[in-house]
Amino acid sequence: VRLGEFELIDQLLKPLAAGAAAALNLEDDAAVLACPPGQDIVIAKDAMVAGVHFLEADPAALVGGKLLRVNLSDLAAMGADPLGYLTMVAIPRDLDPAYLRSLIEGLAAVQKYYGLHLLGGDTVSTSGPLVLGLTILGTVPAGQAIRRRGARPGDQIMVSGTLGDAALGLRVLRGLATTEDEAMYLVDRYRIPRPRLALGRALRGLASAAIDISDGLLADLEHITGLSGVGAEVSVGKLPLSAAARAVPGASEAALSGGDDYELLFTVPPDYATEVRTIATALGLEVTTIGTIREAVGLAVLGEDGRAIATNAQGWRHF
Amino acid sequence: VRLGEFELIDQLLKPLAAGAAAALNLEDDAAVLACPPGQDIVIAKDAMVAGVHFLEADPAALVGGKLLRVNLSDLAAMGADPLGYLTMVAIPRDLDPAYLRSLIEGLAAVQKYYGLHLLGGDTVSTSGPLVLGLTILGTVPAGQAIRRRGARPGDQIMVSGTLGDAALGLRVLRGLATTEDEAMYLVDRYRIPRPRLALGRALRGLASAAIDISDGLLADLEHITGLSGVGAEVSVGKLPLSAAARAVPGASEAALSGGDDYELLFTVPPDYATEVRTIATALGLEVTTIGTIREAVGLAVLGEDGRAIATNAQGWRHF
Numbered sequence: 001v002r003l004g005e006f007e008l009i010d011q012l013l014k015p016l017a018a019g020a021a022a023a024l025n026l027e028d029d030a031a032v033l034a035c036p037p038g039q040d041i042v043i044a045k046d047a048m049v050a051g052v053h054f055l056e057a058d059p060a061a062l063v064g065g066k067l068l069r070v071n072l073s074d075l076a077a078m079g080a081d082p083l084g085y086l087t088m089v090a091i092p093r094d095l096d097p098a099y100l101r102s103l104i105e106g107l108a109a110v111q112k113y114y115g116l117h118l119l120g121g122d123t124v125s126t127s128g129p130l131v132l133g134l135t136i137l138g139t140v141p142a143g144q145a146i147r148r149r150g151a152r153p154g155d156q157i158m159v160s161g162t163l164g165d166a167a168l169g170l171r172v173l174r175g176l177a178t179t180e181d182e183a184m185y186l187v188d189r190y191r192i193p194r195p196r197l198a199l200g201r202a203l204r205g206l207a208s209a210a211i212d213i214s215d216g217l218l219a220d221l222e223h224i225t226g227l228s229g230v231g232a233e234v235s236v237g238k239l240p241l242s243a244a245a246r247a248v249p250g251a252s253e254a255a256l257s258g259g260d261d262y263e264l265l266f267t268v269p270p271d272y273a274t275e276v277r278t279i280a281t282a283l284g285l286e287v288t289t290i291g292t293i294r295e296a297v298g299l300a301v302l303g304e305d306g307r308a309i310a311t312n313a314q315g316w317r318h319f
Numbered sequence: 320v321r322l323g324e325f326e327l328i329d330q331l332l333k334p335l336a337a338g339a340a341a342a343l344n345l346e347d348d349a350a351v352l353a354c355p356p357g358q359d360i361v362i363a364k365d366a367m368v369a370g371v372h373f374l375e376a377d378p379a380a381l382v383g384g385k386l387l388r389v390n391l392s393d394l395a396a397m398g399a400d401p402l403g404y405l406t407m408v409a410i411p412r413d414l415d416p417a418y419l420r421s422l423i424e425g426l427a428a429v430q431k432y433y434g435l436h437l438l439g440g441d442t443v444s445t446s447g448p449l450v451l452g453l454t455i456l457g458t459v460p461a462g463q464a465i466r467r468r469g470a471r472p473g474d475q476i477m478v479s480g481t482l483g484d485a486a487l488g489l490r491v492l493r494g495l496a497t498t499e500d501e502a503m504y505l506v507d508r509y510r511i512p513r514p515r516l517a518l519g520r521a522l523r524g525l526a527s528a529a530i531d532i533s534d535g536l537l538a539d540l541e542h543i544t545g546l547s548g549v550g551a552e553v554s555v556g557k558l559p560l561s562a563a564a565r566a567v568p569g570a571s572e573a574a575l576s577g578g579d580d581y582e583l584l585f586t587v588p589p590d591y592a593t594e595v596r597t598i599a600t601a602l603g604l605e606v607t608t609i610g611t612i613r614e615a616v617g618l619a620v621l622g623e624d625g626r627a628i629a630t631n632a633q634g635w636r637h638f
Binding site: 024027028029030031032033034035036037039040041042043044045046047048049051052053074075077078080086087088090092119120121122124125126127128129131133135136137138140142145147148149211212227 | 348358359411454
């Protein structure tokens with residue numbers, strides 16, 4: 001049974017919009033958002049394609065949830081609070097309606113957890129794979145969005161949580177052997193990103209630059225240093241690794257160049273470092289200083305022995 | 320030669336963002352929009368899939384232009400002014416880079432004409448057909464967005480421009496015979512929708528309800544009447560048809576049920592009808608009263624002889 005567009009909107013999507021005035025109950029061609037006084041509106045857009053950004057075997061509810069989580073992570077990196085979202089779904093004609101229902105249940109659970117609502121969207125059909133697009137809207141006090149281009153020499157480079165887990169989780173799904181508990185932990189880290197919204201919000205006025213780690217630590221660090229006109233030195237020995245990551249081969253490499261972590265990578269002037277650490281502790285979140293911003297452009301990666309093991313303007317290479 | 324994501328963003332998309340402060344030069348994960356005081360933000364999202372919403376043979380520049388035009392049409396229907404847009408593009412791996420360049424040139428021409436900018440987006444790859452998504456942002460004076468649910472008994476039902484041309488243009492592309500000039504006119508109407516932004520803006524405070532005609536006149540009229548809890552009477556003889564439409568068979572049917580016209584369909588209390596007509600004339604735009612809103616639910620379509628030829632809560636059926 002193919003799920004009609006009307007049924008999809010009326011039965012599955014309208015409940016996600018209930019309670020959000022801006023959604024106009026999904027009755028109109030557009031959402032109408034009252035501008036919150038003193039706030040800027042932050043807008044990001046991340047898409048996921050079946051077979052590229054998620055696996056056919058990934059549970060549909062987690063795919064739906066991940067779509068919202070990765071977009072929330074963009075808001076976190078800007079220091080913004082979530083406001084609402086719009087979806088764009090291109091549905092293969094033969095998609096099982098049960099898959100779509102689970103996917104929307106996943107969205108519903110995540111929107112409830114983070115306190116935002118569906119505001120609108122468009123649903124189309126396609127002869128190709130499932131394409132999921134999401135536009136997220138957030139707010140930040142006027143002028144206080146955290147950008148990528150603010151890092152300065154001497155700033156500490158910090159990350160939240162642990163790195164490399166998601167990339168290792170994907171490797172576990174592809175056959176990497178480990179214990180059942182560790183496998184589950186790593187796969188969850190791949191499928192269920194934790195957008196660091198509370199931390200991002202707390203970093204307003206403290207962090208000089210921020211980004212969420214989606215391409216991999218070094219690639220994303222280069223986005224910050226390149227736009228800020230600075231360089232960076234990172235110590236492999238300081239990278240925060242989970243116990244599950246340490247238990248499998250390739251953890252350090254995954255932490256340096258694996259993507260999909262959705263932890264925050266940010267730079268903090270030395271005077272604010274203690275305050276940031278205190279805040280993170282209050283949020284129950286680990287933050288780790290992994291290096292320093294320096295004036296000389298380029299990335300220097302220092303091995304356990306303190307010697308540079310790679311420096312490469314184009315990105316990370318296997319060491 | 321495959322166009323890398325970096326090249327795509329840097330060479331093709333960044334120029335579309337130049338001059339828009341909110342775009343942050345596409346450097347960050349999100350756009351940051353200062354809230355215009357006294358305005359609401361209007362947000363819509365329309366997607367197009369190759370083979371479904373456009374033909375492989377349609378010129379790429381017109382496809383790119385149409386993507387922006389149909390989204391601008393959603394703003395027009397709400398009475399909103401364009402502010403900016405974000406794109407979501409799922410690109411087949413074997414897509415000719417020249418096609419993508421033309422598509423973006425088409426976007427560029429339309430954004431220049433309507434005075435808005437690219438603010439952000441996401442580009443992904445897909446094993447399926449090209450999927451184009453666009454999120455458009457606009458502004459409307461606070462509380463003045465025109466909705467679908469405001470039509471009242473006695474309101475005149477008006478449309479802008481002529482109806483049915485786009486559906487006939489699609490039929491021409493599929494082989495319907497007509498003269499070369501008329502064929503070109505109708506195909507242009509299919510490929511190059513004219514978002515009625517100036518009219519939409521002028522209808523604020525005058526129209527009781529509005530929608531843009533994308534599904535077809537009767538289907539879209541039912542969106543208005545259904546949400547407004549009213550019915551409507553429409554006269555086939557009053558439907559505005561272009562000379563090119565009149566020259567081919569099936570013009571009235573195309574006007575009633577063909578989609579893709581992207582003209583405005585709106586309802587106006589009788590006291591405001593003259594003012595609306597005066598404004599339309601000043602805008603160089605034809606508006607036509609095609610019927611009346613009535614209390615009894617359901618659509619009555621009156622033939623040339625004034626007798627009802629169809630009334631159908633589910634939508635239009637061939638007569």
